[in-house]
Amino acid sequence: MPRFIRARCLLAGAMTMALAAPALPAAAAPLDAAAARGAIDAQLDRIYPALDALYKDIHQHPEVGFQETRTAALLAARMRQIGFTVTEHVGQTGVVAVYRNGDGPVVMVRTELDGLPLEEKTGLPYASHYQQTIDGKLTPTDHACGHDSHMTWWVGTAQTLLAMKDKWHGTLVFIGQPAEEKIGGAKAMLADGLFTRFPKPDYAFAAHVTPDVAGHVVVKQGTVSSASDSVIVTFHGQGAHGSMPDKSIDPIVMGAHFVDDVQTVISRQKDPQKFGVITVGAFNAGFAPNIIPDTAVLKLTLRSYDADVRKLLLDGVDTTARAVATMAHADAPDVAHTEGTASVINDPALAARLAGVLQSALGDGHVALVPATMPGGTASEDYSEFVNAGVPQSVFFAVGGSDPAMLARLKSEGKPVPVNHSPFFAPQPEPAIRTGVETLVLAVLGVAGN
Missing domain, CATH: 3.30.70.360 (Alpha-Beta Plaits)
Incomplete structure (x- = not known):
């Protein structure tokens, strides 16, 4: 297996732990979460066709770490079109998009740009047949980790927050990070002056699609990954x-x-x-x-x-x-x-507060808070580099993407569920992307809302 294929994604074990999670605390933020979700969904209804087209474009053109030139240019152009001030080539192929909306906290939202050197076997009509030269050899590439979902909900989150800019104040710093799979992109961006050239975050958020049921969100207190x-x-x-x-x-x-x-x-x-x-x-x-x-x-x-x-x-x-x-x-x-990279660790108090916001917005049974006393996932993520560089409070969310009918069928047949990094991993685009946007917009509103 190529050296940079590793299971860095949150896998099903963390999801199943959530089933026994305790009752969620009430949200402490002064936010009408249900009303906010209504506004988010109304915006998503307007922009989702464009997001779907973006998702399928990214899915069909995966680029591996530090080779994400097409992907970075595509996202940079989209963020400029939305209204962000965009800087490219941060940490080689990284993208930083900044939007200022008055006085308030600096909030970072991060996505990954890279795919995997892997041949897709999902059979989807928009499956990847893309190839790149890796270590001198032409190699198939695949977004089998789900970063295509992440990039799409990152753009959708940015677009939705600007459509709702009367509901929050502060500065948004949206980061498109290269080479997460190689555990090198976050360090490269930091070394290139990420937190000196651009506003340093008071809060940071990211989310990862998982094999859990589509529409489910897991919020882990404390240790998230190894x-x-x-x-x-x-x-x-x-x-x-x-x-x-x-x-x-x-x-x-x-x-x-x-x-x-x-x-x-x-x-x-x-x-x-x-x-x-x-x-x-x-x-x-x-x-x-x-x-x-x-x-x-x-x-x-x-x-x-x-x-x-x-x-x-x-x-x-x-x-x-x-x-x-x-x-x-x-x-x-x-x-x-x-x-190497350290564990991702969520701020326990902020995780609990935002889990309450999500519970109020998304309803019973769709959000689970996993306490710090339970172990995190055994996979790894270099998002921790940003947090450990001095972000005071951060939460990394897990968003389910699997078709519940498929999960039920595989369970009845005694077959394993395709997980991140499998060539058969195929999250349902619309429910995963919609839930990712809802989660991240609500998180931003939870810390920067009026």
């Missing part, structure tokens, strides 16, 4: 003939010991009550059966929730690799931490 770290370990041995292992220092044996031994970091060093995963996803060494190679290269992904466990896993990988090499009388291995 931290993610990619590590490459290279063992340096000494090659020899396969019949003369005593003349070698065998890096394959070192790698095999490492794969086994590194799991004791999980089983014997990590607190069993805390989440942590070490997975060796690639083991590359040698090219012939009768040659002991010089090197072995192993690629790992590490997942965790809290900072202490994250450090334990990273230190444990390094210590284990060096101990294995010492036992083999080999040179020290190279241990490279190639990329």
Whole structure:
């Protein structure tokens, strides 16, 4: 699998947790949520045909991280047409759109721009047949994570908020982030002066489509997703003939010991009550059966929730690799931490307050608040980079996109539900996009409303 395919999306496990969630608190914001939803839906009725066309265009032209030139230009043009001041090429292919509406808080709304190097197999009439050159090879691309839905509801949210600008005051900063799948786009935008060249947010919001029932919204207090770290370990041995292992220092044996031994970091060093995963996803060494190679290269992904466990896993990988090499009388291995991002953590009080707003607007049974005492999802998201760069309060929402009839049929047949990153993942566009717009507009009104 290409190195930047990873499950960073919120998956069905977080959704099922919500079914046992406690009753939602009443909204604290001075907002008539039901009336606001009526105004949002009236606007959506007017603009949805254009949003649908935009969605299908984006869906048919997925572009992978830092190659989203067509996508970025399309969104930039649309946001200028709406009335935003737009800057392109922030963090290579990122887009920043700003709209000022008097005194008030600065509110950031983020979407991702990138797709996946994957062939779509949904059979939809608007399925992607797009290709891009990736690592020198022409490769099919697919919006199998759902970022096409996110971009569409991002535009719809911007358009709706401007149509309702008498209902709120402040500054909107709409961010189109590249390369979320590579865990690099958020850092690239920040390094390019995102929070110095443009207004720094007081609040930030984002949402992700999930395999949950279309129209359902999950709001998680506290930890939403795991931290993610990619590590490459290279063992340096000494090659020899396969019949003369005593003349070698065998890096394959070192790698095999490492794969086994590194799991004791999980089983014997990590607190069993805390989440942590070490997975060796690639083991590359040698090219012939009768040659002991010089090197072995192993690629790992590490997942965790809290900072202490994250450090334990990273230190444990390094210590284990060096101990294995010492036992083999080999040179020290190279241990490279190639990329990583922290957990997404929602502000608990703001999450509860906005869950109340959504409950009032969308009705019973459509919104679940998952308390901080329950675990988050095990997938990862570099949205955390924005929050950790100094955004005081933030909420990351999960919006269901699956046809309930399909979910019922698959359950009766004992078949798995296609999830994010599956080539069969196909959210229902209209209910997902409408709910995404409702959720994000209501969130903005909840913090910046009159």
